[in-house]
Amino acid sequence: MTEDGGESSELDRIVQNIVSVLESEDSKIYSEEVIAEFRDPANVGSVADADGVGIADGLCNDTMEITLKFDGDRIARCMFFTDGCGATVACGSKLTKIAIGKTVEEALEIEPEYLAGLLGGLPDDHKHCTSLAVIALKNALRNYVKRRKEKEGGEP
Numbered sequence: 001m002t003e004d005g006g007e008s009s010e011l012d013r014i015v016q017n018i019v020s021v022l023e024s025e026d027s028k029i030y031s032e033e034v035i036a037e038f039r040d041p042a043n044v045g046s047v048a049d050a051d052g053v054g055i056a057d058g059l060c061n062d063t064m065e066i067t068l069k070f071d072g073d074r075i076a077r078c079m080f081f082t083d084g085c086g087a088t089v090a091c092g093s094k095l096t097k098i099a100i101g102k103t104v105e106e107a108l109e110i111e112p113e114y115l116a117g118l119l120g121g122l123p124d125d126h127k128h129c130t131s132l133a134v135i136a137l138k139n140a141l142r143n144y145v146k147r148r149k150e151k152e153g154g155e156p
């Protein structure tokens with residue numbers, strides 16, 4: 001192995017050690033579900049040509065945006081983007097997964113407590129992360145309904 005290769009593998013080992021420590025610390029705070037969603041989040045980004053867009057601002061100054069695309073009366077695509085914490089990423093991932101396939105009415109029934117339950121619970125100081133995600137989804141749904149009404153009202 002070259003000298004560079006040796007330095008590289010040493011660096012890899014150090015990085016892996018840091019990751020292991022962080023993961024063991026996270027596992028004391030967060031549920032397995034939260035860690036799994038955070039490590040491999042689904043539906044990150046923005047839906048192109050979205051039918052509905054919603055943004056929520058948290059008291060912690062974090063934000064989340066959710067974009068929706070409908071197929072008929074059901075959500076066909078749902079994506080999120082956040083500058084928030086790891087728990088918020090987990091919330092956005094889980095929430096967008098469960099929103100897909102739902103009607104507006106069904107998706108509006110999703111509450112932060114339900115999302116928290118699906119994630120195996122969240123620490124007290126991160127419970128608001130579920131609200132941030134759910135409010136962003138509800139704002140996107142309202143935006144979709146408003147746009148649909150405007151479109152219908154504008155037709156002859």
Ligand code: FES
Pocket residue numbers: 058060061062084085086087088126128129132
């Ligand atoms: Fe602010 Fe998670 S949304 S800490």
